[in-house]
Amino acid sequence: MNKHAPKLNKVILYYRFTPIADPEAVLLWQKNLCQSLNLKGRILISKHGINGTLGGEMADVKKYVRETRRYTGFKKIAFKWSEGTGNDFPRLRVVVKDELVAFGNPDEIQVDENGVVGGGIHLRPEQVEELVKERGDDVVFFDGRNAYEAKIGKFKNAIVPSVESSRDFIREIESGKYDHIKDKPVVTYCTGGIRCEVLSAVMKKRGFNEVYQIDGGIVKYGERFGDEASWEGSLYIFDDRMAMDFSDKAKVIGQCEKCQAPTKDFRNCNTASCHQLILLCDSCASLPSNLSCTHDQSLHRDSELIG
Numbered sequence: 481m482n483k484h485a486p487k488l489n490k491v492i493l494y495y496r497f498t499p500i501a502d503p504e505a506v507l508l509w510q511k512n513l514c515q516s517l518n519l520k521g522r523i524l525i526s527k528h529g530i531n532g533t534l535g536g537e538m539a540d541v542k543k544y545v546r547e548t549r550r551y552t553g554f555k556k557i558a559f560k561w562s563e564g565t566g567n568d569f570p571r572l573r574v575v576v577k578d579e580l581v582a583f584g585n586p587d588e589i590q591v592d593e594n595g596v597v598g599g600g601i602h603l604r605p606e607q608v609e610e611l612v613k614e615r616g617d618d619v620v621f622f623d624g625r626n627a628y629e630a631k632i633g634k635f636k637n638a639i640v641p642s643v644e645s646s647r648d649f650i651r652e653i654e655s656g657k658y659d660h661i662k663d664k665p666v667v668t669y670c671t672g673g674i675r676c677e678v679l680s681a682v683m684k685k686r687g688f689n690e691v692y693q694i695d696g697g698i699v700k701y702g703e704r705f706g707d708e709a710s711w712e713g714s715l716y717i718f719d720d721r722m723a724m725d726f727s728d729k730a731k732v733i734g735q736c737e738k739c740q741a742p743t744k745d746f747r748n749c750n751t752a753s754c755h756q757l758i759l760l761c762d763s764c765a766s767l768p769s770n771l772s773c774t775h776d777q778s779l780h781r782d783s784e785l786i787g
Contacts, residue, residue, distance in 0.1 A: 488538040489564035491521075491719060492545070493699065495531040495580065495674040497595040498553035503527060503576045506551075511574040517544055520569035521719075524577050528591045530554065531580045531674055533718060535568035553593065560672055560699045568719040581678045584647040589681050600668060600680025600691035605704040608667060608694055612710060620661045621710070624649075624670035624679040631759055632723055632734040632744045633698075633713030635669060649679060653686055665690045671717065673697035702726035714744040722746045722757075736761040738770055747771060 500506055503525045510523055514534065519541065521534035534544065549555050578586040590597040603611065612619050621638035623630050630640040639661075641652045666688055668676040676693035683691050694701055698715055705711065706727040713733040714723040723744050732742040736759060743761040750771040764770050 487566070489535065489566040489568075490538045490541045491533065491535040491562045491564040491568050492541055493533045493560040493562070493672045494557050495529065495672065495677075496554055496557045497529040497580070497589075497591045497677060498593055499591055500525065500527055500529060500553065506530070507574055507576050509551075510548075511572070513544060513547055514572050514574065517541075519544055520572045522569070522572075523574045524580055525574070526577050526580050526586075528580050528586075528589065530557075533569075535564045535566070535719065537566075558696065560696060562699075562724070565721070568721065570720075581646050581675050583649060583678055583682065585650070588650070589678055596677045596681050598681050598684055599677050600666075600684065600693040602695040603667070603692050604695050605701040608692075608701065609705070609709055611665060611667070611692070615665050618664050620664050620666045622658075622661075622666050622668045622679075622683075624668045624675045625716070628746075628757065628759075629671075629716040632732075632746075633711070633715050634733075635667075635710050636712055638669075646675060646678075650682060653683060658688075662688050663690070665692065667692045667694065669694045669698055669701070671697050671715065672699050707731065716746070734759055736764050738764040 506525050510525065517536060517540040519534045519536040521532065523530065523532035523534070534541065545559055549557065621635035623634055623638050623640045626645055627640055627643055630638070634640060639658065641649065643649055643652055666683065668680050668683070668691065670676045673693065673696055676697065680691045680693045698711065702711060702715060703726070707729045711726070712731045714725050714730055716722065717724055723746065732744050734742065734744045736743045738760060741761040743759060745760065745765070746757040747760050747765050749756045749758060750768070758771065760770060
């Protein structure tokens with residue numbers, strides 16, 4: 481084996497809804513496991529399950545996957561792999577939360593060993609396209625992410641709710657804005673699938689009759705179809721890359737906040753206390769004055785959301 485061969489770095493995205501009796505014990509186990517393998521990233525744990533995104537050397541990530549699947553409730557986790565840089569995350573953060581996805585009400589969902597009780601029907605990417613062929617324009621794609629993520633990529637003709645974080649979804653859905661689609665086939669989608677597990681259950685509880693979710697989220701759909709079907713643009717992701725394309729045919733649908741030129745590049749605000757993102761083209765980003773707090777405050781990078 482060549483000691484000087486470049487090391488392969490990978491990023492994994494995953495979640496599993498399953499009852500966890502002692503989240504603090506799982507936190508200690510996961511933290512120690514990641515530290516022993518020099519993995520960085522974020523893991524959220526709650527009584528409802530686990531949600532994580534981690535990066536590191538491929539051999540170490542593989543060991544993490546094997547060890548994590550030893551836990552009875554985590555055996556069926558579907559890990560989504562992508563290329564990493566080795567510097568995708570600045571540190572390791574493992575925390576216990578009341579909710580895996582912060583909808584603002586820990587009692588909104590119930591989980592059992594099979595996942596969320598009463599959620600939407602899972603569709604594989606191929607089944608999504610079959611539904612579109614069968615039902616045509618009746619099919620409604622419903623974005624389950626924060627509104628700023630859809631600025632650079634979304635499903636064609638999707639409804640993008642006016643939400644800054646997942647906490648806004650229940651109020652948004654109860655507003656009556658979407659009552660006209662309650663009897664249509666609604667396909668919810670998000671990055672890796674986790675937010676739609678909750679969103680689809682929220683919608684079904686509130687009278688939406690035919691609700692689906694994409695199994696594996698946009699990530700799996702993009703791996704299967706790239707830019708050849710219903711998706712267009714780039715995918716916003718929760719690591720230092722911020723965006724990824726599924727092919728070299730990816731359409732640029734984002735617009736620079738300053739000059740409206742096409743762009744898919746979010747920039748972090750330079751103000752130390754600010755957690756906002758700014759969508760800027762290279763030319764506008766080269767001017768320090770544009771990297772300030774004068775931009776649209778709706779573009780908030782929610783570091784708790786990782787799927």
